[in-house]
Amino acid sequence: MNAERLTSTLFALADPTRRAILARLSTGEATVGELAEPHEMTLAAVSKHLKVLEGAGLISRGREAQWRPCRLEAAPLRDVSEWLENYRQFWGASMDKLDEYLKTMQKKRRK
């Protein structure tokens, strides 16, 4: 995953409505109308959110002109999650070792 991809995924996830749409899609495919319903939004507004999600590869849409059901694509979420987790592990491990090292530094200073 490159930086641009990570950025577009984070951007897509930034909005609470878009996260709600993803959560809804995790239960199965849905149409734009079905996705708009709980949010009291116009179809046009929901379509805009769907375009962002689609651009980030988080959803895909069917080909049928009228129906075009949306479905979830989980891979980008996994990538972001893994990447952040690796990052935390790196600094967690570094801080553990630094904690030990500081104690030896302090002892040497006192001598």
Added chain:
Amino acid sequence: MKPIIDSTSTEEPVVIMTRIFDVPREVVWEALTTPEHVAQWFGGHGFSSPVCEMDLRPGGAWRHVMRAPDGSEFPVNSVFVEVVAPQRLVWKSQRRVSATETAEVTHTTTLEDLGGKTRWKLVARFADYADRDTSVKMGFAQMVGQGVERLGDFLEKRRSSP
């Protein structure tokens, strides 16, 4: 002590970790900004640092090569942005995200004097969102709060359950 992950941040996509060290602030600062010390802890147990060179001033380079337990080496190239001894250090790193790709991470470290102890706070911002408008930043704040990971985990469980 385990790092504390603060998920209530209100700015941009960040990872925040804090740790309290049982030594005075000057010692932590020295350990953070002196290459021979940094090489001793960077990456944690099992990792070593065959290269660590720091030009400790705004715009100065921090050239680092990390060696993993399996012998593979990873360059970590950074540039210092702010250097305020003994309390604040900001640097930008190019961080490898795959075999061929890197992402930019801005690290802001603050050291708080707790009287003989020191609280280290590390804030990492991923990529550079400076060019994006305010509404986008507000959106990011929401994302950080609710958690990419929690959503990811949730979706993961959904997928794996029949």
